[in-house]
Amino acid sequence: MxxxxxxxxxxxxxxxxxxxxxxxxxxxxxxxxxxxxxxxxxxxxxxxxxxxxxxxxxxxxxxxxxxxxxxxxxxxxxxxxxxxxxxxxxxxxxxxxxxxxxxxxxxxxAEGYRTFLLPCGGTVSLLENLALISEGTTGLVTWEAAHYLAEWALDHPQTFAGRKVLELGSGVGFTGVTVCRSCGPSKYVFSDGHSSVLQRLEDNVRLNGLLQEETPPEVSVEKLDWSDVTEERLDAIGADVVIAADVAYDPDVVAVLVQLLSRILRRKCGRVLPEVFICSTVRNRQTYDGFTKQLGDAGISHRVISGAVSHVFQYKRVSEVELIKLYV
Structure with a gap:
C-alpha cells in the first residue's frame, strides 16, 4: 500500500x-x-x-x-x-x-514568445506582439478560434492527412504549425493579406523549422488579397481543404470573404469539391449572424460542427467559439 x-x-x-x-x-x-x-x-x-x-x-x-x-x-x-x-x-x-x-x-x-506543447511531444513556438492591436491589425496575436480549430484538427487528423491545405488569414501561424506538426498534410499554404502580419507569419513558420524541412509537408507562406485572387492562383494552390480562424469579425471584409469562399467551394480539386471549415470567436452575435446570412445569400449552406473537443492548449476560453463546415 x-x-x-x-x-x-x-x-x-x-x-x-x-x-x-x-x-x-x-x-x-x-x-x-x-x-x-x-x-x-x-x-x-x-x-x-x-x-x-x-x-x-x-x-x-x-x-x-x-x-x-x-x-x-x-x-x-x-x-x-x-x-x-x-x-x-x-x-x-x-x-x-x-x-x-x-x-x-x-x-x-513589445513582443514575446509563447510556446505550446503538442500531444506528439513537439512544440509550437510563436513570437507575438503583447498588444492585442498593433500596427493597425489584430493579426499579430493568436485568438481563441485559432486554438480551438487546432484542437479540433488534432482530434480529426484524417481531415488533413495527405491533403493540400490552404489557410486563409493565418495570422501568426498557430493553427497551421499545429496541423503541419501533427496531422500529416502533403502541402500547406499559410496566407495573409497584411504586410506586417505576413512578415511575422513567415518568421514564425521558419522559427518552427517548417520552411527548412525536405520531408512533407510542402510549406509556403503567401500573400493573398481576397479581392483579387485569380483563378490561376487558386489552381496553382490546388487546395482540397481550406480552413480559417477568426476571419469574419469585421463587417467591412465579410462580403469579399464570402465571394472568395463561393469561388473556392465551386472549384474541383481533381474530381471532388474542397472541404471548407471556418472557425469563429463569436464576440458580436450581430456581426457573426451577418456573416452567415451573407453565406446563405451567396448560395452557401453551413453546418455547425458540435461535440466535445479535446482541451489540449492553455488559453482563455471566454467567448463562444463556433466551427462550421460550408457546402454548395
Whole structure:
C-alpha cells in the first residue's frame, strides 16, 4: 500500500510540473496555475525543493533560453513564486532570487514568445506582439478560434492527412504549425493579406523549422488579397481543404470573404469539391449572424460542427467559439 501511495505522489508531482510548465510557456494567466498543490507542498515540507523543480521546468529550462516569454510575464511569475515561498515561511532559494535579478535587469520589448506543447511531444513556438492591436491589425496575436480549430484538427487528423491545405488569414501561424506538426498534410499554404502580419507569419513558420524541412509537408507562406485572387492562383494552390480562424469579425471584409469562399467551394480539386471549415470567436452575435446570412445569400449552406473537443492548449476560453463546415 505504501508503494502505491508513493507512486501516486510521484505521478501527482509530475502532472503538477507538466501543468506548470504548460501554463508558463503559453503565458497563461497566473490565476490559472495549479497553486493549491504548490501551497500544500510548501506548508507540509517547509522546503523549497518543489520551487526549484518548478524553476527547472520554467525559467531555467532550455526552452526559456531559446524562446523566452516576455520580460514582464517572467517578472510577474517569479514575484508570485517568491510571494508563495515567503508566505509559507520556507527556506530561501538562491536560484529564485537570481532568476528575478536577471529578469529585472533585462530590457522589456513589445513582443514575446509563447510556446505550446503538442500531444506528439513537439512544440509550437510563436513570437507575438503583447498588444492585442498593433500596427493597425489584430493579426499579430493568436485568438481563441485559432486554438480551438487546432484542437479540433488534432482530434480529426484524417481531415488533413495527405491533403493540400490552404489557410486563409493565418495570422501568426498557430493553427497551421499545429496541423503541419501533427496531422500529416502533403502541402500547406499559410496566407495573409497584411504586410506586417505576413512578415511575422513567415518568421514564425521558419522559427518552427517548417520552411527548412525536405520531408512533407510542402510549406509556403503567401500573400493573398481576397479581392483579387485569380483563378490561376487558386489552381496553382490546388487546395482540397481550406480552413480559417477568426476571419469574419469585421463587417467591412465579410462580403469579399464570402465571394472568395463561393469561388473556392465551386472549384474541383481533381474530381471532388474542397472541404471548407471556418472557425469563429463569436464576440458580436450581430456581426457573426451577418456573416452567415451573407453565406446563405451567396448560395452557401453551413453546418455547425458540435461535440466535445479535446482541451489540449492553455488559453482563455471566454467567448463562444463556433466551427462550421460550408457546402454548395
Amino acid at each position: 505504501k508503494s502505491n501511495r508513493k507512486d501516486s505522489s510521484k505521478e501527482n508531482r509530475a502532472d503538477f510540473l507538466d501543468e506548470f510548465q504548460s501554463c508558463f510557456f503559453s503565458t497563461s494567466r497566473l490565476a490559472s496555475f495549479p497553486w493549491t498543490f504548490l501551497e500544500n507542498d510548501l506548508e507540509s515540507s517547509k522546503s523549497s525543493q518543489l520551487i526549484l523543480d518548478v524553476l527547472k521546468q520554467t525559467c531555467l529550462h532550455a526552452l526559456c533560453k531559446k524562446f523566452p516569454p516576455s520580460v514582464r510575464y517572467r517578472k510577474l511569475f517569479l514575484v508570485e513564486l517568491i510571494r508563495r515561498v515567503e508566505a509559507a515561511d520556507c527556506e530561501p532559494l538562491d536560484e529564485l532570487y537570481d532568476s528575478l535579478a536577471e529578469v529585472v535587469s533585462a530590457q522589456e520589448a
